[in-house]
Amino acid sequence: MDRSQWAPPWRPGPRLVSLVVGGIAAVLVFYPIVYLIQASLSVGDPQARPPEAYGLDNYAGLSRFAQIFWNTAIVAVVATVFAIILGFAMGWMLSRANVPGREALEQLMALPYYVTPLMGALAWSLIGSPSGGFLNQVWRALGGEGHLVDITTPYGIAWVMALFEGSVAFVMIGAVMKSMDPALEEASQVLGAGRLRTMLRITLPLVLPGVLGAAIFVFAEMLGSFSAALVLGLPNRFYVVTTAMYQLVSQYPPRFPQAAAMGVSLFAVMFAMVYIYRRIISRGSYVTITGKAFRPRAMDVGRLRWILFGVCLVYLAVAVLLPVLTLLYASVQRLATAFPRLDNFTLANYVTALSLDAVRSALWNSLLLGCATSILGVLLMSFLSWLIYRSRLPGAGVIEYLLMFPQAVPRLVFAFGMLWAWLVFPIPIYGTLWLLLIAYLTVFLPLGIRTISGVILQIDRTLEESAQMCGAPWGYRLRTVTMPLLRPGLIAAALLLFIASVRELGASILLMGPKAKVITPAIVESWFSTSTELTAAMALLQTLPVALALALLFAVARRALRPVGE
């Protein structure tokens, strides 16, 4: 036999590549964290870099901020409870009850997530701020005293956050409910248990681990959330940890070490939460692992289904339609008021927004970054997903853990670490779009990898193995078999990354330079320093490309959902 055909065992190619990629990922993820921790230990001159002296004083000093930690806990707990109730109710309705049009509704339930807490907070501030809120204007016009609702209270902030995170809770809990074999419920009914008894004794215990997992995940998200608390809390000097950190960093003189210490403590709590979450789902609820094919059937709930249908519509109206319409309404007025007057309408806000260089360049920068993040992100993340889930390399599990790490770090905290880290970086990228690009690619690693790996795992492994048996080396296989099969999933991931980066706030607000602004922080700045109406116009201008990408996403997702290989 021709010896040249048999090269030495295992070319180093794939192994070396994965080592290099894993290494780069580790640097991206851990480099900022190291600097965050270093900053939190600095006890000398707060402006000095690197720190003059190390100590734990900043952590000891955190007791002065007890009120802020308490605020954070209250807001996060209330918002989580509310979001989980929302998600559980919607999840049950749309997967277990025969609500009319539930397939369409299920798709629409994802919308609130895309509206984002920032848009929601701006809109709800217009609706429910104690003095000028539309709802309170109407209340006073009807002869009421004071105000009917106050959205700037902790409960108001929690309400806004829950409305939008409810959609996430719905997706997580709905998936658990769907994976439950209806026969388990039917068996209970056949044995004579009523519907309520079945629900309490069978359904609830079976989905409980999934619900608990969702609750912890949502709670971690709430702890790290930023925008709603910023928009609604800042005017009242109501701070949560993230907004307090932002305040400490952006005030003069900035107090970096205290902010870093706060960030590290928040990160520690969130990390614990995400760890518990992963423990819960890795143990798996008993429901999901039957592996047997069954047809998800819905329970007939009779007349009640129309009521449930109405509940879903109300949720969508409050979380999607109302905020968008409110902003639209405010953006075409000279002075936003609840009572429309013909001479008050104007398009001047849009004209102003589009003629301001600052807004134009911010919008352009965001679109540019969105495209760059989605293209580079998909290339990078699909390669990483393939490495983790398909290459069977030793250490793939470690790489996965590493890449999912940013999920446990609030974006603002992460950005803070990057701020320090890249200031000392020899190549001057601080204050440029490059820094933001790196930040986006890092913080969206979990989002991208989860999306892409979901598609990868759907594709039967033998499809790749048979290419291997045909003699195709790994690069050739990747190009001819793996990539084409993944295409719909990859397009969906690209669109998701685009949407996520165009609307990113927590990391951008700290990292953008004065000469390279992006749109979301610009909207927040405008909210605090210029007119409400102009801000509303800017928010809608930002929504336009996002909505376009979203429409595309829904079209692609429907195609991507078609089973492959049939």
Add this chain to the structure above:
Amino acid sequence: MTVSPAPETRHAASIDVKDLVVRYGAVTAVRGVSFSVAAGEHLTLLGPSGCGKTTTLRAIAGLEKPTAGEIRIDGTVVYGAGSRVQVPPERRGLSMVFQSYAIWPHMTVFDNVAYGLRVRRESETAIAERVGWALDLVQMGELAGRSASKLSGGQQQRVALARAFVFSPSVLLFDEPLSNLDAKLRAEMRIELKELQRQLGITSVYVTHDLEEALAISDRIIVMRNGVI
């Protein structure tokens, strides 16, 4: 349609498996299996599900990394625990038909079959000729342009078969290729497979849990149970 004679084929190869052990964590799927297949012989590994026969086959293919033992193809060591040799599947020069067929849904029938030839950088005219020959042999000539996602189970099976032998591998491995077909089709395909093996004259290792199938197709049968012969 007339079937042209087979283009020049590579010679059939022999296989030697010695003391093969495959372990996944705590589970030992194959515990010390040894057998040889002579060049041109048709061997069947027969046994109940979970007895380690598919794992043995995948180890020969190179898709599974054994824990111990040695595998030689045509005298060349492709896996050796002692010599730390592990030749990747794509360079072992063999081919395989999967239980799930693993037909790529995003390609046409023609492209599926042509894949192994394109990997080997054959000219397009040679590819057209070889693929035409292979598809005729499995009676799928008319469907060459069809999208592979629009095939029935039996048709997919034939395409998988054509794809596996079109590039004249020295060994063909079959992983329960007929188990997903209905009884009537299975009986038909059994006869066709037998005929194909005769025409191609290459070495084959066939895995099944169906005794009748094993008797119909092979020169020799090895029965496996609990990871041993």
